[in-house]
Ligand code: SF4
């Protein structure tokens with residue numbers, strides 16, 4: 437499932453000499469601009485006071501958009517996760533959390549939440 441398969445496709449024009457016109461169009465795909473907004477495909481409702489600060493959700497998120505608080509704790513004295521822009525609504529966090537802290541919602545259309553959505 438890795439995108440880093442070691443075997444190039446047969447007939448890869450970059451594997452040997454050939455005319456420049458043989459390069460596939462995909463070789464010219466633009467890269468994202470560094471100032472481009474981060475789109476979110478979903479969001480979370482986080483039951484902050486149910487969290488016990490185990491960090492399991494942090495490692496489970498495949499796009500690394502959960503961060504544990506540093507200077508704040510919940511009513512039980514535990515750090516808790518906050519959501520950054522870029523959630524893909526995969527539900528990995530809700531699946532792994534032993535305390536049912538998360539509700540995951542998928543947006544109909546991706547949204548730019550780089551302006552600051554509080555988790
Ligand atoms: S739903 Fe998926 S992408 Fe969104 S915060 Fe949870 S684990 Fe990360």
Ligand code: SF4
Pocket residue numbers: 486487488489490491492493494516517532533534535536537538
């Ligand atoms: S997995 Fe659940 S209990 Fe553990 S830190 Fe994340 S939200 Fe809190």
